[in-house]
Structure formats: structure tokens, C-alpha cells
Amino acid sequence: MLGTPVTAPNQRTRDSADRDTATAAPPLYTIGSSAAERDRLRSQTDELHEHTVALLEHVGVQPGWKALELACGPRGVLEMLVQHVGPSGAVTGLDINPLHVTQARQHVTALGLPNVSVIQGDARRTALPAASFDLVYARLILVNIPDPERVVAEMVRLVKPGGWIACEEADGGAMLCHPPHPAYTRLTNTLKALYRRDGADIFIGRRLPELLDTAGLVDIGVEARADVPPPDHPRRTVILDILQAMSPKIIEQRLLSAAEHDQLDRNARSHLDDPHTMIVPHLSFMAWGRKAHQSA
Numbered sequence: 154m155l156g157t158p159v160t161a162p163n164q165r166t167r168d169s170a171d172r173d174t175a176t177a178a179p180p181l182y183t184i185g186s187s188a189a190e191r192d193r194l195r196s197q198t199d200e201l202h203e204h205t206v207a208l209l210e211h212v213g214v215q216p217g218w219k220a221l222e223l224a225c226g227p228r229g230v231l232e233m234l235v236q237h238v239g240p241s242g243a244v245t246g247l248d249i250n251p252l253h254v255t256q257a258r259q260h261v262t263a264l265g266l267p268n269v270s271v272i273q274g275d276a277r278r279t280a281l282p283a284a285s286f287d288l289v290y291a292r293l294i295l296v297n298i299p300d301p302e303r304v305v306a307e308m309v310r311l312v313k314p315g316g317w318i319a320c321e322e323a324d325g326g327a328m329l330c331h332p333p334h335p336a337y338t339r340l341t342n343t344l345k346a347l348y349r350r351d352g353a354d355i356f357i358g359r360r361l362p363e364l365l366d367t368a369g370l371v372d373i374g375v376e377a378r379a380d381v382p383p384p385d386h387p388r389r390t391v392i393l394d395i396l397q398a399m400s401p402k403i404i405e406q407r408l409l410s411a412a413e414h415d416q417l418d419r420n421a422r423s424h425l426d427d428p429h430t431m432i433v434p435h436l437s438f439m440a441w442g443r444k445a446h447q448s449a
């Protein structure tokens with residue numbers, strides 16, 4: 154999934170759920186924590202499970218490691234990290250949205266995972282001690298913020314020499330729909346415009362190796378996947394669902410009127426209901442790299 158971009162400070166908007174629940178800490182995740190957005194974030198952990206398994210295997214996560222997930226959302230991959238690091242390891246989750254932090258805590262408590270803690274913080278400046286993790290992982294945060302390099306720099310600061318950084322990000326370069334449909338095309342173009350206006354790079358997936366390289370990492374690897382969700386699979390409509398969640402912003406920025414959005418959404422969903430329609434929502438990139446040991 155792409156998630157939804159964090160609005161640059163001078164463009165910040167809040168939905169009604171945010172107004173009810175948010176603290177004063179900026180910047181806010183654009184869509185906040187509406188029930189639909191929370192549910193979508195929780196279920197995407199299952200939907201992207203195979204990608205994450207592959208990424209953690211590429212890294213070779215070991216029992217006993219200390220792992221950090223930045224921007225973990227209400228669930229993220231905390232439970233998957235715990236499975237890999239085992240009872241002798243430890244996992245920390247961090248998110249800027251206090252409601253997501255509370256939900257992630259509830260999630261790990263419900264699963265009975267003792268060696269996980271979830272804290273509130275900004276992935277660009279966590280205030281966690283430098284060189285304190287064997288693995289720093291992040292999914293679908295770099296695509297959603299205007300300054301991804303700052304998060305990558307913080308990841309590098311936090312990982313121990315010899316430790317690993319792992320990222321999973323979307324790339325909107327292949328939002329395929331075949332046969333094409335004008336409503337789906339218009340909506341994907343709207344999504345691209347929203348990201349552009351927020352200063353977020355919807356094509357960031359392909360830039361991951363470059364970002365890790367520029368940050369000074371070594372042993373960099375990359376893998377890209379293009380999922381083709383079958384009829385009735387939740388990811389088939391992920392682009393439309395994200396746009397639904399962003400509807401207030403679409404209207405506020407006058408990209409579409411509410412009536413236009415509703416009509417386009419209905420038309421596009423009806424096209425996607427046709428089992429003969431083939432969808433690739435976006436590309437998924439996984440990249441990993443290691444912080445070099447200090448030279449003698």
C-alpha cells in the first residue's frame with residue numbers, strides 16, 4: 154500500500170477523528186486515525202506478509218537481536234520481528250501518532266508479547282540512543298513524508314556498526330489497470346497530484362538503494378514485486394480506498410468535487426468488480442543495507 158502522505162506543516166489538515174484524538178505534536182499523519190484507516194493499516198500487515206518475510210530473510214535477522222520499527226502504525230510488523238528475535242531479543246515500535254501508539258501497545262499486549270515496547274516519537278529525530286539496534290526497519294513511511302532522507306539518516310544513526318537497515322516502500326510507477334478505465338486513470342492521477350503537492354515522492358521505491366547508498370550503508374540489496382490481487386482481494390481496491398480516506402483533502406485542494414469523486418469511485422469500483430480486469434496497484438520495493446564497522 155502507499156498509505157497516505159504526511160502533510161507539510163503549512164498544508165496541514167485534520168479530519169474529525171484527528172480533532173477528537175490528536176495531541177499537539179506535529180506533523181500529523183494526514184488521514185489521522187479514522188476507524189477505516191486504522192483497519193486498513195492493520196490488515197495490510199497480513200496482505201504484505203510475504204514481502205516482509207522475504208525482506209527479513211534477506212537481512213538474516215537473528216535471535217537475540219534488538220530491533221526497532223519506525224512508524225509502526227497500529228500494528229506494523231512488530232509481531233513478525235518478535236518471532237525472529239525470539240525471547241532473548243527485544244523489539245521497539247515507534248510512531249508519531251499517539252492513537253497508533255496506543256493501538257500498537259494493545260495489539261502486542263493482546264498477543265502476549267512481553268519483549269515489545271511501543272513509544273511515541275518522530276522518526277526523523279527519535280532521541281533514542283545512537284548505535285543501539287541490530288536492525289532498524291521501516292515500512293511505508295518514506296513514501297509519505299517530504300523529507301525521507303532525514304528518516305534514513307536517523308535509521309543509520311540508531312543502528313549499531315555491522316547492523317542492518319531494512320525498508321519496504323511503494324512505487325506508483327506501475328499503477329496498472331487492464332483494460333484501462335478513464336475513472337481509474339483519473340483517480341490514480343489525482344493520487345499522484347496529492348503526493349506531489351505534499352512534497353512526498355510517490356515513486357520513492359526505486360530510489361531506496363540510492364538513499365541507502367547516499368547514507369553510507371554497505372552490502373545494499375533490493376527486490377521489487379508487483380502484486381496482482383485477484384477479484385475480491387482487499388488490495389485490489391487499495392488505491393481507491395486510500396483516495397476515499399483522503400477525500401476531504403481532495404475536495405479542499407479542489408482536485409475533485411465530492412460529487413465527482415463519488416462518481417469516479419463508483420465507476421472505478423464497478424470496473425474492478427469485473428473479474429476480467431487486471432490490477433497492479435503499485436510496485437513494492439524492499440531494500441536493505443548494513444552499517445559498516447568502524448575501520449581501525
Ligand SMILES: C[S@@+](CC[C@H](N)C(=O)[O-])C[C@H]1O[C@@H](n2cnc3c(N)ncnc32)[C@H](O)[C@@H]1O
Nearest residue numbers: 156182224225226229248249250275276292293
Ligand atoms: C502508511 S502508515 C504505515 C504504518 C506501518 N509502517 C505499516 O506499514 O503498517 C504510516 C505511519 O507513519 C506514521 N508517521 C508519519 N510520520 C511520522 C513521523 N515523522 N515519525 C513517526 N511516525 C510517523 C503514521 O502515524 C502512520 O502510522
